[in-house]
Amino acid sequence: xxxxxKRRWYIILIILALSGLFFLKINSSPGNTKNGKKQTSYIVKxxxxxxxxxxxxxxxxxxxxxxxxxxxxxxxxxxxKMGDYVKKYQTIASLDQRELKKxxxxxxxxxxNERYDFEQTRDDYWQKQYALSDGLKRxxxxxIKKAQNDLTSAVxxxxxxxxxxxxxxxxxxxxxxxxxxxxxxxxxxxxxxQAEFEIINPKTIYFSATADxxxxxxxxxxxxxEVILDAYPDxxxxxxxxxxxxxxxxxxxxxxxxxxxxxxxxxxSYQYRFGMTGDASFTLKEKEDVLSIPSNYIKTEKGKKYxxxxxNGGKTKAYIxxxxxxxxxxxxxSGLSPGDTIYD
Numbered sequence: 228x229x230x231x232x233k234r235r236w237y238i239i240l241i242i243l244a245l246s247g248l249f250f251l252k253i254n255s256s257p258g259n260t261k262n263g264k265k266q267t268s269y270i271v272k273x274x275x276x277x278x279x280x281x282x283x284x285x286x287x288x289x290x291x292x293x294x295x296x297x298x299x300x301x302x303x304x305x306x307x308k309m310g311d312y313v314k315k316y317q318t319i320a321s322l323d324q325r326e327l328k329k330x331x332x333x334x335x336x337x338x339x340n341e342r343y344d345f346e347q348t349r350d351d352y353w354q355k356q357y358a359l360s361d362g363l364k365r366x367x368x369x370x371i372k373k374a375q376n377d378l379t380s381a382v383x384x385x386x387x388x389x390x391x392x393x394x395x396x397x398x399x400x401x402x403x404x405x406x407x408x409x410x411x412x413x414x415x416x417x418x419x420x421q422a423e424f425e426i427i428n429p430k431t432i433y434f435s436a437t438a439d440x441x442x443x444x445x446x447x448x449x450x451x452x453e454v455i456l457d458a459y460p461d462x463x464x465x466x467x468x469x470x471x472x473x474x475x476x477x478x479x480x481x482x483x484x485x486x487x488x489x490x491x492x493x494x495x496s497y498q499y500r501f502g503m504t505g506d507a508s509f510t511l512k513e514k515e516d517v518l519s520i521p522s523n524y525i526k527t528e529k530g531k532k533y534x535x536x537x538x539n540g541g542k543t544k545a546y547i548x549x550x551x552x553x554x555x556x557x558x559x560x561s562g563l564s565p566g567d568t569i570y571d
Contacts, residue, residue: 284436403428
């Protein structure tokens, strides 16, 4: 093999020469710099600069309640099912009230007896106390006071039993759709947590977004935005910020604030449904028809801004003056013209 290579040394020399020429061609070709990195170019043009902020969120409701009985008991009546629309203050379920009514009657009787005892005690001691000595007079006053306290306690017992009777009926403080019925059948014994009823008012639907502490300061109440729901990817809903929370939202890993947005279209057909996810976008700043370039093309030399501009087949420094920087693009006020080519 070595003898063969010695006799064919010119073949090795030709291969090395071709490899060198190929390497030089690659490094000298357009779009490459001296250090081998690809050089990009950009054609200067007039365009609209827009800075936007996008926030993720979901559909929520201002009015939503979870209703429970105050105590355990046997359910005697259920007047709703899932999907029903209920009116405000409508009764939706009740517990068996027979025992409660009997207890109320019992305490009413106790109240009547205590009232009779009080009146009798007052009649016995009220007039006599003026003819008694000071020591006996004070004792008579204590006896009358005790009878009065017993009567007051009997009144309170009646009121408490009456409240228990009222709590045996469950009514809704809002109108809306019944979204959960924990105990759909009468005749079963249930605890308060087992017999839960959830109601959501679809008329109070809003879009709830979360904004980081660095982004929330860029927004203000009354600002308009656009919402795209994942359920309607090809449709944009108009929205307006109704409220920005003053305190961070609980249960989040970072410091984020809730941004409530009222949606422009009414929810009569229930196109917005509780829990739907989506994104809200806001235009924070916009300048139309301005000369601009990507910000990464701009260099700084002794406090002056410049770019590498294509000129006469090569490139030269072109000093520029700049305006606002919006979304990684910078407005150019002088030094460049539309159609100029610049390099990074």
